[in-house]
Amino acid sequence: MDREIYVIGHINPDTDSICSAIAYARLKRILTGGAYKAKRAGQINSETNFVLERFKVPAPGYLSDIRTQVKDIEIRRTEGVSKDISLKNAWALMKKNNVVTLPIVDKDNYLEGLITIGDIAKSYMDVYDNRILTKAETPCSNIVETMEGELIAGKTEDHFTEGKVLIAAANPDLMENYIEKGDIVILGNRYESQLCAIEMNAKCIIVCDGAMVSKTITKLAQNNECAIIRTPYDTFTAARLINQSIPIRFFMTNQDLITFSTEDYIDDIREIMAKKRHRDFPILNKDGHYSGMISRRNLLNTRRKKVILVDHNEKSQAVDGLEEAEILEIIDHHRLGSLETINPVFFRNQPLGCTATIIYQMYRENGVDVEPQIAGLLCSAILSDTLVYRSPTCTEIDRALAEELAGIAGIQVEEYAKEMFAAGSNLISKSPEEIFYQDFKKFTVGDLTFGVGQINAMNREELEAIKEKLIPYMQKAFRDHGVDMLFFMLTNIIESSTELLYQGTGAKELLTNAFKLGRDKRNIYLKGVVSRKKQLIPALMLTLQQDNV
Numbered sequence: 001m002d003r004e005i006y007v008i009g010h011i012n013p014d015t016d017s018i019c020s021a022i023a024y025a026r027l028k029r030i031l032t033g034g035a036y037k038a039k040r041a042g043q044i045n046s047e048t049n050f051v052l053e054r055f056k057v058p059a060p061g062y063l064s065d066i067r068t069q070v071k072d073i074e075i076r077r078t079e080g081v082s083k084d085i086s087l088k089n090a091w092a093l094m095k096k097n098n099v100v101t102l103p104i105v106d107k108d109n110y111l112e113g114l115i116t117i118g119d120i121a122k123s124y125m126d127v128y129d130n131r132i133l134t135k136a137e138t139p140c141s142n143i144v145e146t147m148e149g150e151l152i153a154g155k156t157e158d159h160f161t162e163g164k165v166l167i168a169a170a171n172p173d174l175m176e177n178y179i180e181k182g183d184i185v186i187l188g189n190r191y192e193s194q195l196c197a198i199e200m201n202a203k204c205i206i207v208c209d210g211a212m213v214s215k216t217i218t219k220l221a222q223n224n225e226c227a228i229i230r231t232p233y234d235t236f237t238a239a240r241l242i243n244q245s246i247p248i249r250f251f252m253t254n255q256d257l258i259t260f261s262t263e264d265y266i267d268d269i270r271e272i273m274a275k276k277r278h279r280d281f282p283i284l285n286k287d288g289h290y291s292g293m294i295s296r297r298n299l300l301n302t303r304r305k306k307v308i309l310v311d312h313n314e315k316s317q318a319v320d321g322l323e324e325a326e327i328l329e330i331i332d333h334h335r336l337g338s339l340e341t342i343n344p345v346f347f348r349n350q351p352l353g354c355t356a357t358i359i360y361q362m363y364r365e366n367g368v369d370v371e372p373q374i375a376g377l378l379c380s381a382i383l384s385d386t387l388v389y390r391s392p393t394c395t396e397i398d399r400a401l402a403e404e405l406a407g408i409a410g411i412q413v414e415e416y417a418k419e420m421f422a423a424g425s426n427l428i429s430k431s432p433e434e435i436f437y438q439d440f441k442k443f444t445v446g447d448l449t450f451g452v453g454q455i456n457a458m459n460r461e462e463l464e465a466i467k468e469k470l471i472p473y474m475q476k477a478f479r480d481h482g483v484d485m486l487f488f489m490l491t492n493i494i495e496s497s498t499e500l501l502y503q504g505t506g507a508k509e510l511l512t513n514a515f516k517l518g519r520d521k522r523n524i525y526l527k528g529v530v531s532r533k534k535q536l537i538p539a540l541m542l543t544l545q546q547d548n549v
Contacts, residue, residue, distance in 0.1 A: 003303070005307070006063060006066070007036055007308045009310050009311045011042045015380055015381050015385070016382075016384060018060065019051065019377035020311055020358075021060060022374070023359045023360075024308065024310055027368060038060040039062070040060045041062075041064070045438045047384060047425075050424065051377060054380075055377055055380075055409070065321040066324065068267075069263055073302055076295070078099055078102065083249035084247045086245045086248070087120055087123055087251070088145075090120065103293065109289045111257070111290045112254060114254075114282065115253070116279075119252065131164045133160060136246045137159045138159065138246050139157065139159050140155065140204070142246070142247060146241055147206065148233070149232075152213050152218055153222050158227065160204060161182075163180060165186070167185075167239055169235075182203045183200075184242075185197040186238050186242070188208055189211030191217065197226075204229065205228055206230075207230045208231055208233060209235075257282070260282075261284055262284070262286060265321075266299060273296055280293045282294075305325045305326065306325070306328055308329040309330045310330075312441075313336060313347075314337035315338045316338070316443070327339070327341045328345060331349075331358055331362075333352045333355050333358060335538075352393075352398055353398040356385070357398045359378060361401070376409035382398055383402060386402075388493075390496055391531045392530070392534050425456060427455060427457070428465050428466065435466055437453070439454050442483065443537060445541050450483050450486065451481055452488070452489065452536065452537065453488040454491060455489070456492075457490070459492070460492060470501060474488065474503045483504070484506075485504035485505075486503040487501065487503075487507065497525065497528065498529045499523065499525050500524040513543050515529075
């Protein structure tokens with residue numbers, strides 16, 4: 001089965017980021033037949049949710065971290081066993097599967113314990129208790145199986161819970177002195193010895209060398225509730241084997257088990273495994289069921305997750321753990337950022353108003369039809385990113401392709417855009433945190449890092465209400481992110497203007513210098529500025545670079 005390749009946008013996804021990921025994953029599946037899957041690295045905002053619901057497209061699954069997880073690597077699929085199987089059976093399974101640890105599971109496949117080759121060796125070398133078999137409440141079926149025997153009398157489901165194991169090597173007169181009620185007696189074909197053991201209330205007699213058992217002894221054993229097992233082994237071999245019939249639950253480890261989940265990250269478990277002397281560790285799936293075993297050897301050839309990035313190429317905007325992933329492609333329309341790759345990648349970056357425009361170009365270049373649903377997503381992304389062609393980032397290519405997509409999707413651009421922006425700007429009921437992180441990105445210039453958030457609204461009244469919520473929250477966000485400066489754009493789509501909120505030493509001075517404003521102004525209003533990418537960020541970076549010269 002092909003490994004999934006994730007197509008994902010930035011950590012504060014907007015409509016372009018989500019819709020481009022969905023559309024490009026579909027294009028790659030059509031072109032290659034590979035397992036390309038759209039993902040999101042953050043929460044979906046109201047505008048994007050409106051778009052997905054409008055075109056009946058499910059939201060991509062959430063991916064918070066792209067580091068390699070246990071589920072991404074090959075693990076040993078050692079089958080779980082019942083705690084009632086014999087030591088001999090467990091040993092045979094270990095040899096057959098070339099493993100040193102067996103997982104013990106219940107009927108619902110929940111892990112109950114582990115037994116290792118060391119546990120079996122200990123049971124054989126260190127145990128001299130002749131009552132160990134009954135202390136372990138060994139089932140009759142285990143003894144029959146271990147002895148490769150035949151049950152002449154008794155029930156396979158019976159358990160032996162008292163008495164000891166002994167060999168009846170003496171004559172019957174002496175046997176009466178040491179056979180007790182509940183004992184398991186290993187003996188030969190002597191009628192007198194068999195009779196004596198039964199009369200002394202032994203719980204089981206094991207007849208060796210495949211000797212025949214008379215009907216009289218069989219009947220007497222049945223009447224006295226004494227089991228009879230006939231084995232082809234001689235007395236010596238039977239005595240050596242019988243402890244191997246003990247159920248593994250008696251020797252298994254079931255306390256303080258170290259387990260890992262299929263969702264755990266390799267980096268995290270590697271450190272734990274290094275501190276423990278265990279050779280194998282059980283893996284549980286996300287529902288808590290046993291899934292397989294993992295050892296340090298499994299970590300040697302760890303394969304990175306494969307990912308395609310859309311609508312960003314900045315490390316600070318990427319999903320967590322990206323440095324541990326294998327980047328295959330980047331499709332973007334922003335400035336070149338700080339990402340580094342291990343291998344050469346396919347990198348398509350065009351000075352257009354929207355990544356979705358590039359995605360649609362790739363559909364056309366490859367002769368792939370765009371179905372109405374995907375056309376609706378791509379058109380929505382272009383309208384959102386270009387503020388219905390009002391943004392200075394918008395090009396004639398964006399406009400032409402958006403109109404073409406609108407025709408395929410069956411939407412009227414102006415009317416639909418009003419509905420979309422109205423859904424996205426309904427922010428008054430949301431918390432300051434939800435508003436702040438609807439579209440937030442970090443940028444780096446030299447040793448200085450700053451963050452910029454933005455929201456778009458259709459009217460001034462809504463922006464004023466949002467502003468009252470954001471001003472106190474900006475201080476908390478500034479502390480949480482540890483950036484040098486923090487900015488937030490309150491953009492009025494209709495008036496094509498932006499009010500800027502700011503935090504951090506030198507933030508106001510930077511804005512004043514970048515946009516040639518009067519130094520006495522407390523509030524920063526920028527007429528004609530609506531684009532973070534093309535108007536705000538370049539101006540800030542140019543000013544910072546000049547200051548550092």
